[in-house]
Amino acid sequence: MKARSSLRRQLFAPLIWVWLLGSLLAAYGAFRLASYAGGMAYDRTLQDEAGAIATQINWTDRGPLLELSTQTQEMLAWDSADRNAFTVVSDTDNRVLAGVDxxxxxxxxxxxxxxxxxxxxxxxxxxxRGAMYSIRSPMLDRFVTVVVVETQRKRADLMAEVQLAILLPTLALGTLTFLLLAWGIRRGVAPLRRIAGEAARRAPHDLRPLPLDDVPAEALPLIERINELLANVTHSVELQRRFVADAAHQLRTPVAGIRVLSQELQHELGGAGGDQSTQALLQALVGSTERMSRLIGQLLNLARSDAALRNLASGELQPIDVLPVIREAAEPLVLRATREGKQVSLEAPETPCPARAHPVWLAEVVSNLLDNALRYGGDNVELRVVTRPGWLDIEVTDDGPGIEPAHRQLIFEPFWRGERADTRVAEGTGLGLAIVKEVVQGMRGRLSLASRPELAGTRFTVTLPG
Structure with missing residues (x-):
């Protein structure tokens, strides 16, 4: 899948480019300002020095004469950072009259x-950088030129200092601005993160409207539209559940009558010594009515579990001791296994085993898993309760032929009856494991499956929060 950028990244990206462009402009402006200001100041100093030296030139009959003491000349040439020098040259042969040659x-x-x-x-x-000043003789047609030069070290240092003085506050202000923007954006999208977190923590049946508290005005239409969709889904699910429940309830009475009549007919014809073909047809009729009765009962359970678990999703399940619930649910299945020549064993701790579950629907889960194991597994079924920190596992293991890897997700789909190892007999309704999955997820638990070749048989594990 294509990686999607976050809202914060989309907000920050243009700001970063603006900040970078502003930093470049600030750096260029600092460089130009430092060059101009430093250059003007040092150039004026050079011009003043050249003019000051020129004022000390006197014209005599023998030519120009510089009236500067040696100490003054040394002071003009001395600088702690730059290398300074001056010279006075004549106009005719560029002969040095004073200063440095x-x-x-x-x-x-x-x-x-x-x-x-x-x-x-x-x-x-x-x-x-140099300054040149020429002085004409008032009497003779001659002139001399005063030249003062200095290196540009102090100019470079000044430009660096000015640039730092401008760039450092700019960087500090930019960093502070981005921190404040990050805090503001994070604070602005916090309601959206809270809504996303709440939606992720909800059970699949929890279709309550999302809260609108503190939602930004820009996101309010989106959340309201999502709430409308949730309301529509809730209404549609409720109509489907009601249809299934009503249809199953309406079919229950006539199917029960057909079942009773078929059993009486089998009893009467069997007592009258009916032939074998008639007995086979009656046996098939009785079996079909029994399977239809079980299917209607499972449909009712599925409809009831869907409604009940949606109500459970809106509240918090309280911890209960699951051992009494498991023993009560397993008891009729143990008696049935004994009649069929099979064995069901229970392994559980002696101490109470608390878990967050609904007792009625937990019993439905255990009953369906044991029924599935007795129908499609081997002769030995093990029911095991394991406690661990924060969680409780309920394992139902059989020694049957197992389930193919390609079918391990499909068996939880309602009415799925493909060619698989656990449906070689046609007595099941195809709803038991679907009910188990719905109930476990509604109680905020997990359902996992392991089968051959990982182990000898099939194991369903229900994990509930402690």
């Missing part, structure tokens, strides 16, 4: 006369 100096200096111009270059294997 070998600094990158752009050839085009036309834009650096009014204010310091900025440029990018490389110095000693590192990218640097």
């Amino acid at each position: 070998g600094l990158p100096v752009p050839e085009d200096r036309s834009g650096s006369f009014e204010r310091p111009a900025l440029f990018d270059a490389h110095y000693l294997g590192e990218p640097v």
